[in-house]
Amino acid sequence: MTEQLISLRTSEEASTSSSICKRLDNIQALHESLDKLICLPVTQKALAQEQNKKSVEQLLDGSLRILDLCNISKDALSQMKEGLLEIQSILRRKHYLASRISLKKTFQKVLKSLKVKQEHECNDESLVLFGEAEAITMSLFDSLFCFMSGSMNFGKWSMVSKLMSQKKV
Template structure:
């Protein structure tokens, strides 16, 4: 879906509002951050939270509220609400998977520390859940699409695109699959830019590999992955709160 403050419309001024210009700058910064690493993804989660806080402020502007309530934008606004709900669902899917993985890792760490317990059983349980999560992630990724309908709400559509792209990267990172997904779509929407595909080797895949042969298992690597998961969880929780506030602001505008 595609408020653009550059679109020729009676609804908007010819010059962008400073808040709209700030949102455009944030979008450009997010688009330029395509590196696949845990720190990069965490930073993008933080940036997305800030972006949606800025969008929330943008919604409160009279010119935006006027646009959101115009009859010709009704379909676009409905789609905007649907997409915000879908993104919240993606947050929940991600948080649930991360929570279950962390729970398994904590149990494994406990067995390693005490040097007693069914380590093999817990490792098999973890790897089985990882296999299930990978299938779920792949299924969700196939459903990730960004609508490009309409021009009256373009800046919100671009925000949706970079948010969907982040989740595509996050799911790829957690499953260790090749990353060549929605950033290419973002590039298409926000000026063309080449995006490379690369096989992931990260905290998740390293532990997967070590769990295949328990002799190579390192407590330090398990702790690193658990810390990575915690960082992702914290970022997703903050993003969820900003998304909810953003969605409520849209609904409040429509209710006036």
């Protein structure tokens, strides 16, 4: 245990992340040793002696201060984690918005090309059906691209989830 104390004292100067992690490991090992020490009969006898009452109370106060510091550290780390998650969310939204703008431009170009009507002169009824199917398909894609580019407002994201869950496109 004295080796652990010496090691911790000599490493107090360094404050790099790896040295702090090492110090935390050493502190953990130190406290595990203290747990074993407190269970020894000699230590129990010393803690129970009236002449050591003031020292024991000071040690207990120190332990409470350490617990307070642990709680403060835990809260601070939790706040830092929340902040990092918030930053990640902002970055994802920023990336998402940039991709939405790019997609919107692409969809607008596609929509322009869909607006161009192709005239089909067909006398055969079966070929007219192909022309009508093409027109209906173009109309569907027109609606889809308008929706995806944000030009039309359908019911929230339910349309997107329905489209994504369908197996056939």
